[in-house]
Amino acid sequence: MKHTNKQVLTKGIKYLAFALPLIFIGPSILFSAFNNQDHYLYIPILILGILAMFAAVFLLFKGILTIVKAVFD
Structure with a gap:
């Protein structure tokens, strides 16, 4: 099933929304x-804090990449 640009943009914003609390919690x-x-x-x-920070970076990267894909694709 092919996703529309609006659906892909929504998915990217969700990734960023999940990353936002981790940016402060980590x-x-x-x-x-x-x-x-x-x-x-x-x-x-210590391990939990490091994992939360890596998860925040990963979700930020994935969210921005998804949003860029939705805008320019």
């Missing part, structure tokens, strides 16, 4: 992990 979790290095959950929280 660094906050990472900052919290670095402030509590002596806590026993330091490594899992």
Whole structure:
């Protein structure tokens, strides 16, 4: 099924909408992990923060790419 440009644009905006909270949550979790290095959950929280930041970058990239594809295709 071929998607229209409006549907592709909507999908790109959804990617950006999912990335927006991760942009703020990822660094906050990472900052919290670095402030509590002596806590026993330091490594899992650190990994969670790094994963959230990578997910934000990935979703931003995918969202912008999708929007560009919808506009110029």
